[in-house]
Amino acid sequence: MKPALHPHEDDRLRELRRYGILDTDREREFDELVEIASEICEAPVSVINFIDQGRQWFKAEVGLGVRSTPLETSLCGHAILQGDYIEISDTLDDARMADNPLCTSDPGFRFYAGSVLKGANGLPLGTLCVLDHKPRALSEHQRKVLRVLSRHIMRQLDLRLALDQEQTLRREVDHRVKNSLASIGALLFMKARRETDAAVRHALEDAGSRVRSLSSLHAELHELGGQDLVSTKSLFMRVETDLRQLLPEGIELSIVVRDGGVGPELANSLVLIVNEFVSNSVKHAFGSGHGSIKVEIDAQPGRLALLCRDNGTAGAAEAERAAKGSGLGSRVIQSIASSMNIVPKWRASGDGMELSLDGPIPRPGR
Structure with a gap:
């Protein structure tokens, strides 16, 4: 009909x-x-x-x-x-x-x-x-999340329209976006804490972590003013603080960044890649519940070197599955890397997973 x-x-x-x-x-x-x-x-x-x-x-x-x-x-x-x-x-x-x-x-x-x-x-x-x-x-919580996300979509569109109509409202608009992301992240984590189904709980935690990472990037962009570049060191100080609050007890995280400036698009890509690697490590790497995740970032004009690794139990089979993009997280990483014309490299030999991205990238503004 x-x-x-x-x-x-x-x-x-x-x-x-x-x-x-x-x-x-x-x-x-x-x-x-x-x-x-x-x-x-x-x-x-x-x-x-x-x-x-x-x-x-x-x-x-x-x-x-x-x-x-x-x-x-x-x-x-x-x-x-x-x-x-x-x-x-x-x-x-x-x-x-x-x-x-x-x-x-x-x-x-x-x-x-x-x-x-x-x-x-x-x-x-x-x-x-x-x-x-x-x-x-x-389920009821799935329905609620669908409604919340739909309201967020319209908030995004309303904010874009307001920005087009009145540039003088930019700062107020940015605050509203930040608050919207924070509210969605808080709701997702609240639902995760109450969820008894482990698979659903992990899905909610992953979603909340992604929203929190986007919120960190937004906060950094908000403070740029008229500048064109995002400070990778400042950005990942926010990201590391956010991620540490979400990690289970016994999991350590270290993010080391060589200070430099990158464009907002590359900053967004780096945040998403790091978030996906950390989320996957938390879910799959540590059978004992204890371990460490280390990230090293060197994003300079014209070149990127990113290394993520954990000391979990991943072996060659897991690295091969990641390279094929078998899971959602690895597919997201593959897609982002492809947009930068870089092939992500996955390595594992029984003592943890390692992801590296190394190659030339377009200079900001080109």
């Missing part, structure tokens, strides 16, 4: 276009959010989508591989007509989707959950949704 138009469709489309988000490039901060949603909800597909005239367009996606699809087959086109949140345990039992080729094909989308993205005027613009190929249901 083709989705019906919203009762205030013209106003809704005007509001969507006011945000200027349609047909923009992919951005890591949105890609990170769909990765978090997919991991926490244990769903193979997660999408940030906006319902445009005749199509649905994807700002970010995991597991889909396209940027837009026709409105005729849109599941989210139905979702924006029904409140703030919709969950369909089995799409083939829902009259609106039972004849949808996206659901009836093999493998089709048999499960759908979406939190509606609303503009400042309250009209629905799209959804943050997760999909699965089997009927199922989300």
